[in-house]
Amino acid sequence: MNRKTLVLPAVIGLLAPVLAACGGSDSGSGSGDAIVVGTTDRFSATKDAPAPLDPAYAYDVGTWNILRQTVQTLMIQPKGEGDPVPEAAERCRFTDSGNERYVCTLREGLEFANGDKITAADVKYSIDRARAIKADSGVFALLSTIDTVETQGDREVIFHLKSADATFPYKLSTPVAGIVNPDDYEKGKLRDGFDVDGSGPYTMSAEVKNDELVDAVFTKNPNYKGTLEVNNDKVELRSFADADDMGAALNKGDIDLMTRTMSPAQIKKLSAESGGDIDVVEMAGLEIRYLAFNTNAPTVKSRAVRQAMAQLINRGELVSKVYGTQAEPLYSLVPASITGHSNSFFNKYGDPSVAKAKSLLTQANISTPVKLTLHYTTDHYGSATKDEFEDLQKQLNDSGLFDVSIKGAPWATFRPAEQKGEYDVYGMGWFPDFPDADNYLAPFLDKDNFLGSPYANSEIRNTLIPDSRREADRLTAATSLTEIQDIVAADVPVLPLWQGKQYVAARGDVTGTAYALNSSSTLQLWELGRGVSG
Incomplete structure (x- = not known):
């Protein structure tokens, strides 16, 4: 069958109940078979941009969508919209009336994917590193209201801001504020190539051809501790030259889901069809x-x-x-x-x-x-x-x-x-x-x-x-x-x-598609599973 799920324009806090029937956390697959996702995003390492996946450099939706699967942040935007909530942090809050002092306490037992313990010092290192490198992508400007970062013990991070910034919790949910291991990311130098290490819900291995990432395999990180429930063991993100190639792969069953960027003609055609086994989801x-x-x-x-x-x-x-x-x-x-x-x-x-x-x-x-x-x-x-x-x-x-x-x-x-x-x-x-x-x-x-x-x-x-x-x-x-x-x-x-608007198209046995993207076009691979579409 072909089902078109329409999600009305985003209203803060309202999406969760509207979409609850479209695939829940108990529908994930434990088989270990990769869910294959197609994208037309291209990931290149060039002379001008040799470090496309370094959190201190990356600043486009495609590279951020890789980092959001692999590099953990103190805060995260909830799938149902609304204010950001703690992720690597157990709690975060402004501690003054002027919104200039922000304190986060890390979760107990946080580890990088390789098993190394994460401390407040690693958070300070990661954020100070991005601010100091000042990459020409301009991503460091998201942290421009920070004056200094202080730590107290292994679990408390204190941000002293130059001026009031009520949006600061949102900024701590972005990949530039991601927590990286000092052993993998040098203090004053970007990490070239396509290697990514962190403490997010997945680890990633990359297939690279001619300095382009053509295939990324995300494997569930057994050391992950955070708010996300990971509904699959493995997801493969495959890059296509154009929307037509991506669509052909979906039709043949070579991929399970395609996301940005589908062509207007594809969306119109798939939305009008009936009786097929591809579902189209329209989202705010x-x-x-x-x-x-x-x-x-x-x-x-x-x-x-x-x-x-x-x-x-x-x-x-x-x-x-x-x-x-x-x-x-x-x-x-x-x-x-x-x-x-x-x-x-x-x-x-x-x-x-x-x-x-x-x-x-x-x-x-x-x-x-x-x-x-x-x-x-x-x-x-x-x-x-x-x-x-x-x-x-x-x-x-x-x-x-x-x-x-x-x-x-x-x-x-x-x-x-x-x-x-x-x-x-x-x-x-x-x-x-x-x-x-x-x-x-x-x-x-x-x-x-x-x-x-x-x-x-x-x-x-x-x-x-x-x-x-x-x-x-x-x-x-x-x-x-x-x-x-x-x-x-x-x-x-x-x-x-x-x-x-934004769209995904998926084969009928893929669940969680209504949350595959949030309104900010964040790819949420952890939401996908296999089962009977709901």
Whole structure:
């Protein structure tokens, strides 16, 4: 049979009861047969990025999904959404009214997979290491509010923060805060290649060809102590060149489940079919796509050029043509389902208008057509990315105000070039580190930002971001968050396009598929098992 399970957009705390019947912890397989999961994520070790799986470097959804299976963090995001809960820690809490002192007590008997004891000193070493290395991926910025890390005895870790940060528990749930063994990870040097060691629910062995990880086997870690219930003995993560190859493997039975990134055509076809043995699960997602600008580049240095693009692009048309019901137009960096969201771009620009865009360029004495190139990655966000950029090109060129060309490159080339400032305009996606508005704003706008963007707004960095982090009640932070979004809409250092849903497709005997991904696109392999679908 073919069953399509629909999960409504994420509402904090509501997913668990909705999904409880879709596969529980007692349905796991004890047979030892690997559940094979397909992905189009590519994992490359290159000259520019030789250490893709080091927690102090990794900063994309694919590599984090490997680390989340293998490297344990003090806190973890629960599968049913909500605030993070202790994982390697027994408990964590702010111990002051100003949210500047955070204390965690480790679980008793924690061990790395090799049997070495884990102490508070290992936690301090791991976090201090990531902060000191300051990898060019920018992931260390998640730990930027830490002033010092202190230990008391073997089990207590104390974080002294530079300023109030109500989002800090979320940050301790991200892989950059993962606990690593000092014997395996040097203090001042990244660990090259694809070896990963930790204390998470699995150990991993990697098959590597031509400096690419093509197959990763996750085996249940007998020394794991944490909150997760592991419903299988082994999972194999297999990387495919594209969605078509991955889909063919699922149809043939070579893999049991496929996840990101399925093509829009695949999702539509599988969702419409009946009578087959492949189940499609639609889940809430917090993925966004956007255009980013090198605001120092001559072609887009003028704010008027960026504003004109914001005035012209028809998000509804773009989504309808390329993604259909699988995505929604987005008018802010913050998705509509996140507390603090504001439709700032729509409030400022309204409906697309050639006349208004022309007026913006004329007032700034910009000659038209403005000639520029839109860059995109060919293999990181799915096969529909090319179609998306072809439509953006057409929209801008049809206005007569732009002369746009497009150019694609594989992620291994694209990402280093973007970081070096080689692209004036480029397309990116964002899968949140944690589901809070801060994580859709600070990584793009704060110092040491993820994009390496030259755009710097002192009010955002020095006042609004710190103000928003003081508020444990995120509704109370909405005023500061809205001001940030309004400034972004006015200056357009980035141009949000759409937010998407997420899907998995699995053979009928795989259980736990409703929790295979959480809303932050975290792959939760421990939830999968074999049995009768529920």
